[in-house]
Each structure stands twice: as C-alpha cells, then as structure tokens.
Amino acid sequence: MAAKTRAAPVDAVGCCSPVSAEMLGQRDAELLAAAFAALADPIRLRLLSCIASAEGDEVCACDLLEPSGRSQPTVSHHMKILVDAGLVEREKRGLWVWYRVAPARLAALRAALA
Amino acid sequence: MAAKTRAAPVDAVGCCSPVSAEMLGQRDAELLAAAFAALADPIRLRLLSCIASAEGDEVCACDLLEPSGRSQPTVSHHMKILVDAGLVEREKRGLWVWYRVAPARLAALRAALA
DNA sequence: CAACTACATCGACATTTGTCAATCTATACC
C-alpha cells in the first residue's frame, strides 16, 4: 500500500484519498460481466423483450425468427447465449423449442446495480 | 404479418402463437445494449464498484490504477467507456480527474430489467 | 423406413474489443 508514489509536489487540494477496500471480487466481476455481456446486444435485448411480453409467458423459437430479422442459425446462437447466461429457460416440446424468461436471474442483475 | 409460413402439418400442440406486438424498438435496443456493453467487462465493473464504494462518493483516477492491475492508458480507456455510457461522471480538478457514479443512469438500467 | 421439419452445430469471415508502449496535452511548480 505505502508503495504509492505520491511524489506529487502539489499541495492544492490533494489527491489519492484511501481507496475503499470494498471492491467487487475478481470472480464475481467475471460472472457479472458475463451476464451483462449477454444483454449487450440489440438483437438479444429484442429477443428477450419479445419473450417477456408474450402472452402465456413463453414463445416458440420459430416466432423469434421474423421479428429479429436474422437468419435461423444466428437466432439460435443468440438464444444459446441468453440461456447460458441464465436469463432464459429452454424447453423442447415435440418438434419445437419454447423459451421463458428467468425472472430470478434478472432480479439478481437488478440487485447488482444497486 | 400473415406472411408467416405456418406450413407445419403437425397438429400436436401447435406452435406459433401470435407473437406480441410489444417489442423493444430497434433504437431503444441499441441504446440499452450500448449501456450494458459498458458493464460487460470485469475490469469496468470493478472500477465502478471501486468508485461506488468510495468515501465521499468520488475517486481520483490515480487511485484506480493499482486496484485494477492495468496500465494507465487501459484504465483511461475503460473510464472513457463508462463515462460515455453515462454511468460515471468525470470532473477535472487541477491536475487530477475525479469520478462519481451517475445513480440516475444505473436506476434507468435497473428499470429496463423489470 | 423414408421424407420432412425445427433447431443446433460447424466453418469461414469481417468487425469489434481489450491491451500496452509510445506519444501528446494540459496543468502546476520553480
């Protein structure tokens, strides 16, 4: 700690108040960052909003293609990212795949922004 | 809208319930995504947490170097991203730069996750 | 079993991102 250079000759207002010991841990920061990264894409946000506002609280994957304006592989890729981030739940029923938002995960992210 | 293929011959459970008309707009999605992208990096999250937990609610840039473990240009780069995203406010006082979190912006992001 | 359908995975590519060394700019001290 004391290794701080502090060579500044300026006595104006003074800098470098002791930095708080409370900082997000490395591991926690990585987990949080991964979650926010999943939200850091306009397409994924629109997909998420599409699911969140669906009646019955779930949406079939096929219904996500047209509104997103992206190819099927691209949408599948984005959905995988959302699912891996824990923001969306995936359930295969017969030939189709249905998605639901995971409210607990969203709440956790909200809490992290407090 | 009616252009939906709907060629599925399967009568099982039926897919493709009408997708809700309420979806995040393109422009809004881009703005939100940009904000989340600013949070999608462990270093930036730690910098933010460092500032948020500082006594006096502000931190000098020089105090962010050591805890972040990154070079001065890199920290400057990350802080610019946080400032541009509106998450942090920047104020130059004399030779130093002080940062404060912008609570309103954080609250707006929290609201977007509701 | 054969044909079909919904979705996932792969391969390739252009774009974006995080990083640092070197340099520049602005402010403060003498």
Next chain:
DNA sequence: GGTATAGATTGACAAATGTCGATGTAGTTG
C-alpha cells in the same frame, strides 16, 4: 520559460464476437 506530473490519444496486435451458408441431429408424419 523550463521542467515535472496526470491523464488522454494513437498505433498496433491478438482475441472475442456477430453473421451467414452448409450441414448435422432429433423429432414427426406418412
């Protein structure tokens, strides 16, 4: 003015990301 310091900007580069066409896989229908 000359020198020193805090922070920003530039240039370069490796790594990660978004995208699509082609192909693979699991389930359904006949």
